[in-house]
Amino acid sequence: MATVIPIHFVSSKVYPRLTSGHFNNWRIAFVVVTQLLYFGLPWLQWGGRQAVRFDFASMRGYLFGLTLLPQDLIYLAGSLIIAALGLFLWTMLAGRLWCGFSCPQTVYSQIMLWLERWVEGPPNARRKLDAAPWGAEKLLKKGGTQSLMLLFSLWTGLTLVGYFTPLRELAANLAAGHIGTWEALFALSYAGFTWLLAGHLREQVCKHMCPYARFQGAMFDDHTLLVAYDSARGEPRGARRKEAANLATQGDCVDCGLCVQVCPVGIDIRAGLQYECIGCGLCADACDEVMDKLAAPRGLIRLTTQHALEQGRRPTLWQRPRALVYGGLIAAVTLAMLTSLWLRQPFRVDILRDRAVMARETQDGNIENAYTVRIFNTLPDARQYRLAVSGEGVVAAQPAEPLHVPADGERSFIVTVAADPNVLARGSHEVTFLLQDAANPRLQVREAARLLMP
Ligand code: SF4
Numbered sequence: 123m124a125t126v127i128p129i130h131f132v133s134s135k136v137y138p139r140l141t142s143g144h145f146n147n148w149r150i151a152f153v154v155v156t157q158l159l160y161f162g163l164p165w166l167q168w169g170g171r172q173a174v175r176f177d178f179a180s181m182r183g184y185l186f187g188l189t190l191l192p193q194d195l196i197y198l199a200g201s202l203i204i205a206a207l208g209l210f211l212w213t214m215l216a217g218r219l220w221c222g223f224s225c226p227q228t229v230y231s232q233i234m235l236w237l238e239r240w241v242e243g244p245p246n247a248r249r250k251l252d253a254a255p256w257g258a259e260k261l262l263k264k265g266g267t268q269s270l271m272l273l274f275s276l277w278t279g280l281t282l283v284g285y286f287t288p289l290r291e292l293a294a295n296l297a298a299g300h301i302g303t304w305e306a307l308f309a310l311s312y313a314g315f316t317w318l319l320a321g322h323l324r325e326q327v328c329k330h331m332c333p334y335a336r337f338q339g340a341m342f343d344d345h346t347l348l349v350a351y352d353s354a355r356g357e358p359r360g361a362r363r364k365e366a367a368n369l370a371t372q373g374d375c376v377d378c379g380l381c382v383q384v385c386p387v388g389i390d391i392r393a394g395l396q397y398e399c400i401g402c403g404l405c406a407d408a409c410d411e412v413m414d415k416l417a418a419p420r421g422l423i424r425l426t427t428q429h430a431l432e433q434g435r436r437p438t439l440w441q442r443p444r445a446l447v448y449g450g451l452i453a454a455v456t457l458a459m460l461t462s463l464w465l466r467q468p469f470r471v472d473i474l475r476d477r478a479v480m481a482r483e484t485q486d487g488n489i490e491n492a493y494t495v496r497i498f499n500t501l502p503d504a505r506q507y508r509l510a511v512s513g514e515g516v517v518a519a520q521p522a523e524p525l526h527v528p529a530d531g532e533r534s535f536i537v538t539v540a541a542d543p544n545v546l547a548r549g550s551h552e553v554t555f556l557l558q559d560a561a562n563p564r565l566q567v568r569e570a571a572r573l574l575m576p
């Protein structure tokens with residue numbers, strides 16, 4: 123009979139012990155900075171409106187002084203290319219430092235762990251509480267932890283909604299006791315995911331669900347930074363004995379197990395490089411404390427590279443052409459995007475020829491084509507635009523008076539262009555629309571369109 127091997131998707135719960143040291147300080151700093159940014163940004167005002175907001179209803183995105191329109195999707199594409207190249211470069215240079223310090227899953231798991239520790243106590247107390255039968259104390263403590271986690275998750279969900287709808291209005295509506303249906307659904311879904319992934323699944327997400335953990339090995343090389351145990355120095359491991367002969371043959375690892383107890387994913391770094399390791403460095407902090415007590419040099423577990431562990435030195439950037447290629451591509455795309463943003467005009471124009479009317483003859487014998495001209499004003503004040511149309515045979519364009527577009531809005535105008543049939547042959551001809559800001563004619567946009575001569 124075939125043997126059925128059970129698959130345990132969720133392994134036993136990890137109760138990591140607290141530690142202190144540089145890596146832990148960096149982790150705390152990253153939690154604080156990333157959360158200040160996440161929760162603080164949507165409250166920031168810039169030029170009388172929310173500094174960062176993506177409004178699907180009006181199809182506009184606000185990034186401080188910049189207003190983005192659907193035509194600016196190229197910048198989103200550019201940003202995604204930079205982010206992808208940046209991830210390749212960062213992973214190649216620094217391994218999993220992103221996972222250990224700034225990945226939202228790690229950051230939120232850390233916050234949930236703090237809440238859990240605050241209510242339920244240190245690892246041993248939490249382990250006992252989990253094993254204990256349900257009673258008043260367990261109900262109170264578990265209820266307290268879950269309530270805090272849910273409140274925090276809801277706050278993250280409402281903040282996320284605040285990136286797509288004015289957050290101050292949302293907060294006022296909430297205070298008044300009402301919230302829109304889609305806002306509520308969006309906030310509850312995100313809160314639910316935060317609570318489930320960071321509050322409950324935690325390291326299981328990194329181990330079993332995150333694709334980045336699986337494919338990043340392909341980006342590593344011998345010079346990639348990683349948190350590693352120096353086995354040449356640490357082995358043979360074992361408790362220290364006083365005899366001089368033993369000291370001479372013994373490695374620096376006293377097999378205290380602290381590096382395993384503090385690990386948030388519950389692995390033993392001494393077993394070598396493992397895909398579960400998120401590179402948080404907490405094992406290095408714990409081990410440094412042990413080394414201090416033994417008056418041995420720190421760094422038995424440290425941030426290093428495979429090459430440095432074997433050969434004792436690190437290469438320069440020039441010896442890593444892949445890094446230079448990624449860096450060069452990032453610089454080129456960034457420069458192209460910045461130049462384009464610098465040259466970008468604060469208004470955009472879409473021109474659509476009226477297809478319902480082919481072309482018609484005017485009283486003075488010219489041939490007239492009609493167009494819908496849609497102007498998008500991205501400035502926070504109303505603007506007037508002057509229109510001019512040029513091209514072979516073009517004799518007039520209407521309306522001649524300035525076109526008024528409201529602040530941070532858009533408006534469509536019907537524009538007619540008349541051309542002399544004695545100059546133009548039958549067929550389709552290119553004409554150019556020029557729109558200038560009436561108050562500042564240097565701000566101008568040119569768009570090409572086709573004129574039909576029947
Ligand atoms: S903390 Fe350091 S000394 Fe203790 S088991 Fe880990 S590697 Fe060995």
Ligand code: SF4
Nearest residue numbers: 385399400402403405
């Ligand atoms: S092995 Fe060390 S660096 Fe890796 S996850 Fe565990 S504590 Fe963090």
